[in-house]
Amino acid sequence: MPIQVLIDANQAEHKGEILGELPELQPQGQDIYTRHTWPDNPARVAKILSEVTLGEDITADEKWQLEDFVQCNADIFALSLKEVKPIPDGYVNLNVPETTTFNLRIHQRPLTPDQSRFFNARIDDMIEAGIIKQAPAELVKCAATTVIAQKAH
Secondary structure, eight states, rough: EEOOOOOGGGGGGGOOEEEOOOOOOOOOOOOOOTTTTTTHHHHHHHHHHHHHHOOSSOOHHHHHHHHHHHHHHHGGGSOOOOOOOOTTTTOOOOOOOTTTOOOOOOOOOOOOOHHHHHHHHHHHHHHHHSSOOOOOGHHHHHHHHOOOOOOOO
């Protein structure tokens, strides 16, 4: 698309001069992680529906009702950890006496490279989402082995 100069009558000799071409804008990928800003984003709703597995034993009417429920209530579904809304003033109280001591030595079986990449990626996601924080070693009061298990389904 050519860029033309719009000028006043005193500069008539430059009227219609082409300055250059506008670059073609590449369409940006539509962000589907919009729970906080646009929960009813059609791309987000479509992604939620693609992630929900409906059983084979439901009728077409029940399937339609479930899909309609998801579309009408898209704001309650989180597609990523970043979309999880924190509970205001929420905290966890384990009620453990101060004098209790725990094991700080773990006998961890080494993770395979694939397990390590998976585990580190999940930790990075949780840190980025603000769910967990890195803590200095002197604040650690308990350590346990890491178990990565595949889901049953």
